[in-house]
Amino acid sequence: MAAYxxxxxxxxxxxVVTWFAALFYLPRLFVYHAMTEDGAGNARFKTMERKLYRGIMTPSAILAIGLGVALLAIQPVWLSQGWMHAKLTLVAALIGYHLWCGQLLRAFATDTNRRSHMWYRLFNEAPVVALIAIMILAVVKPF
Ligand code: HEM
Known part of the structure; x- marks a missing residue:
């Protein structure tokens, strides 16, 4: 197994790259969706959001996490290091963010979104912070 x-x-x-592509793009779609007032635009955003979430975002998350767990199974020594604990904490937060995106998507799908495009612009920044922090932890392994 170690050879793999x-x-x-x-x-x-x-x-990880495809998961983040979706984590960046889906809230961006929410920004424009929250500014949309016409029926055709509303329907188009609903389709784009659903396909991105179900077709790319969730499968990518499952595969990124599953393969990360496989790496830990082969090399359990990482589990005794501080950077990995910090990384796993941030990954847990990222999973929470992912599921929150799913809830927001359902609000748009049922035309019950009440949040502004400004709120989504701020919401969109969170994965940027997570990406920078996790990359530094995983590559520099500072502690
Ligand atoms: C539950 C989720 C995850 C687990 C269990 C996990 C676990 C691991 C493990 C064991 C390694 C190998 C470390 C090494 O050989 O140096 C690794 C590498 C890496 N992971 Fe993850 N990971 C997860 C999620 C993520 C996420 C979300 C990101 C990015 C935001 C990420 C970024 C990286 C990077 C950049 C490396 C390469 C480090 C290097 O080779 O220098 N991982 N991961």
Whole structure:
């Protein structure tokens, strides 16, 4: 199994990238959706959001996390290091953010969103902070 470690890491990173592409883009769609007033635009955003969430965001999260867990199973020594504890805490927060996006998506889908485009612009910044922090923890391993 250890011989596959670099391959598993490569695909861990592939799915981290696709997960983040969706974590950045879905709240961006919410920004424009919250500014939309016409029926055709509303319907188009609903379709785009649903396909992005179900087709890319959730499968990418499952694969990124699953492959991360596989890396830990091969190399359990990482679990005794502080940077990994901090990384896993941030990943837990990211999963919470992902599920929150799912709730917001359902609000748009049922035409019950009451939040402003400004609120979504701020909401959109959170994964940027998580990405920078997790990258530094995983690559620099500062503690
Ligand atoms: C439950 C989720 C996750 C687990 C269990 C996990 C676990 C791991 C493990 C064990 C490694 C190998 C460390 C090494 O060989 O140096 C790794 C590498 C890496 N992970 Fe994750 N990871 C998870 C989620 C993430 C996320 C969300 C990101 C990005 C935001 C990320 C970014 C990275 C990076 C950049 C590396 C490569 C580090 C290097 O080779 O220098 N991981 N991950």
């Amino acid at each position: 470690y670099p391959w598993i890491k490569a695909f861990h990173l592939v799915f």
